[in-house]
Amino acid sequence: MAKKSSRNEEEEAMMKLVALSEIAEAQKTPTAEESAGFFSRVTLSFLTPLLAKGSSITLRDIGAPLKSDRAAAVGERFKRAWAPAASKVMDARAADPSKKTPAPNLFGAQLRALDGGVGQFAVALGCYLLEGLLQLVPAVCLRILVRHFESGGNRLSQRAQWTIVALLYLSPTLGSLLRAKYDNAMVHFGSQMYSSVGLALYEKALRLSPTARADYDTGRIVTLFSADAASVQRLLLFIGILFSGP
DSSP states (O other), X not given: OHHHHHHHHHHHHHHHHTOHHHHHHHHTSOOTTTTOOHHHHHHTGGGHHHHHHGGGOOXXXXXXXXXXXXXXXXXXXXXXXXXXXXXXXXXHHHHOTTSOOOOOOHHXXXXXXXXXXXXXXXXXHHHHHXXXXXXXXXXXXXXXXXXXXXXXXXXXXXXXXXXXXXXXXXXXXXXXXXHHHHHHHHHXXXXXXXXXXXXHHHHHHHHOOHHHHTTSOHHHHHHIIIIIXXXXXXXXXXXXXXXXXX
């Protein structure tokens, strides 16, 4: 009986979280990240009040998405990035139908449609790679210290020893800040990519003629919206491994 009551409370809390009135109120509240300062953005300390609420958090506590993450803004950026590439391919196919012209690069268009474009994406990847390099610093420092003490403690000056101690503290700290920057950026980029391709699929589905729509059953279209579009969002959470793994 207690389990059933607890489950009902969880369901009521979830329904309240996604209620239309709750969504409308959340749209009026700016997100904490939008007004966060430099230090708060670097350390992600603007999330602390939200995390402190735990299970009692509501959409109005979270607030509206960042302007750069909203579907309307993402859709416009994607159209500007996709339209030239698609037109170029269509013109090439019309000029020479016998020649096999590759489809436009969808992932490249999504990257260009990100807030900040490919440059910000490269910066986020740079943060990930730097964080990986900083993980090597403690191992190198400890190796130097071990050699120093094995030789009788005469290899390093006192200043050098304190420098190594400082590096042992600063490298993990800086690495965690860089990783937080990378994770935060990839979450935003993933939602933007998901929104861009989701909107494109929705608009394409609306433009399909009855004859063309007959070639696509409802299940396939729903799969494109849900699983296939979300796969790019999941990819960005682990894309850094493609560069750091080898």
